[in-house]
Amino acid sequence: MxxxxxxxxxxxxxxxxxxxxxxxxxxxxxxxxxxxxxxxxxxxxxxxxxxxxxxxxxxxxxxxxxxxxxxxxxxxxxxxxxxxxxxxxxxxxxxxxxxxxxxxxxxxxxxxxxxxxxxxxxxxxxxxxxxxxxxxxxxxxxxxxxxxxxxxxxxxxxxxxxxxxxxxxxxxxxxxxxxxxxxxxxxxxxxxxxxxxxxxxxxxxxxxxxxxxxxxxxxxxxxxxxxxxxxxxxxxxxxxxxxxxxxxIDTELFDPMNDAAIKAPYLDSLDKKRLNKLALQKEMGLPQNPDVPVIGIVSRLVEQKGFDLIDGVFGELLEEEVQFAVLGSGDWKYEEMFRTASHSRYDKVSIRTGFNDALARRIYAGSDMYLMPSQFEPCGLSQLLALRYRTVPIVRETGGLKDTVQSYNEYTGEGNGFSFKNYNAHDMLYTIREAIGFYNKEDVWKGIVLNGTRDDYSWSxxxxxxxxxxxxxxxxxxxxxxxxxxx
Incomplete structure (x- = not known):
């Protein structure tokens, strides 16, 4: 044919x-x-x-x-x-x-x-x-x-x-x-x-x-x-x-075992993944601490991608024990939101504007969680790349995000990420807090990461x-x- x-x-x-x-x-x-x-x-x-x-x-x-x-x-x-x-x-x-x-x-x-x-x-x-x-x-x-x-x-x-x-x-x-x-x-x-x-x-x-x-x-x-x-x-x-x-996604092009852009190759070893996390924290000017969860964002900074939700509760988010590594550009008000926070809370927020493919890969590899609270998302590739790099996605249940990210169920042990349904800032905040809570339970977190390796997201x-x-x-x-x- x-x-x-x-x-x-x-x-x-x-x-x-x-x-x-x-x-x-x-x-x-x-x-x-x-x-x-x-x-x-x-x-x-x-x-x-x-x-x-x-x-x-x-x-x-x-x-x-x-x-x-x-x-x-x-x-x-x-x-x-x-x-x-x-x-x-x-x-x-x-x-x-x-x-x-x-x-x-x-x-x-x-x-x-x-x-x-x-x-x-x-x-x-x-x-x-x-x-x-x-x-x-x-x-x-x-x-x-x-x-x-x-x-x-x-x-x-x-x-x-x-x-x-x-x-x-x-x-x-x-x-x-x-x-x-x-x-x-x-x-x-x-x-x-x-x-x-x-x-x-x-x-x-x-x-x-x-x-x-x-x-x-x-x-x-x-x-x-x-x-x-x-x-x-x-x-x-x-x-x-x-x-x-x-x-x-192209699983050969995006392969944490063979990616020249990242610090250390890894597959299912969270210890080796943490080497990339420490390297990312250093590169982004964040305090190097393997125990603090890093939330990665690689995105156009526009309302469709849910940045108005982040804006609505950013102050409350920064009270959590968490760091944000952000790469992207878009609406001035969202760029400025992250820039201002990176000055006043430099221990928790770092942003690079524009796009840099190598840095994007290091954020996928070095983050513990990946945030995509989109208004709508026809498919989304970033959550698939996050899963490929053993990073747990946090998404809103819309479009391809709903089809590819299943919210973790602590009673059955199923789920490869965290999700919320309503386009609501505090629903997002609650979900991020939930993810941070499970991150602090190492055995549970390992299970969530392992769940994310079981689906086939290749083009085949x-x-x-x-x-x-x-x-x-x-x-x-x-x-x-x-x-x-x-x-």
Missing amino acids: KVLFATSEAVPLAKTGGLADVAGALPKALLEKGIDAQVILPNYETIPWEYLKHFKTVDVFSVNLGWRSQYCGLLRGEIDGVTYYLIDNEHYFRRGGLYGYGDDPERFVFFSIAVLEAARRMEEQWDILHCHDWQTGLIPFLLKRRYWNDERLSGIRTVFTIHNLRYQGVFGMQEMMDLIGMGPEIFGWDGLEHNDAANCMKGGLLYADKLTTVSPTYAEEIKTSFYGEGLDGILRVRSGDLSGIVNG RSASSYIGLYEQLAPERKEKETWPVIS
């Missing part, structure tokens, strides 16, 4: 968030299971030369964007066994970042059309186009409304994965008509119109053959008005085609679920003839 991932970012080429991790790791896991998974994304200026040097131009063609005919180059290369294609156009993608430009609508309409034009020109005959988030939401729509009679594309089925429903790609209706060269017929209840604007996410939700999101709980949550971001009605209608598949399990979905779309595939390349 041949699957082409269409995505706006993928590691190791380009990354701003978790989407890139999925688009980079899942194809590798699918390849290991016999699926020919390849990836197509824009040729951004930010792609490092160490990767770009592996690419060669394999095709050049024009993309019709409204009344204009735009240049498009197609580059092909292989990295870590995965074949990647890059859509090249300097006007749209030769910039310092991936998103946040005034012409983002035009950039990703161009990308969506270019993906389909490239697919119809390749030697490969694709079974599945797997699209990710709003930047590729137009692809299923265009495939059925614009390319429906193209013999090279007519047999392709589509999967659309929602990584975060909040970001939908909302643009002016006239602008959308001008860009894709279609008239008012593209709007209406069965088109792109939503709240008097053109909505790319809606295109993917309506026209993809199957819909997925990145955890079973988030798949249920987004069918409600509270989490549905205005699209919950469509998701309820399509609930039979919607499934939630928890993301995995997730890949099997995606393969099952692909097979539903192509249950009786037949040997296909080799199509000539369009010149």
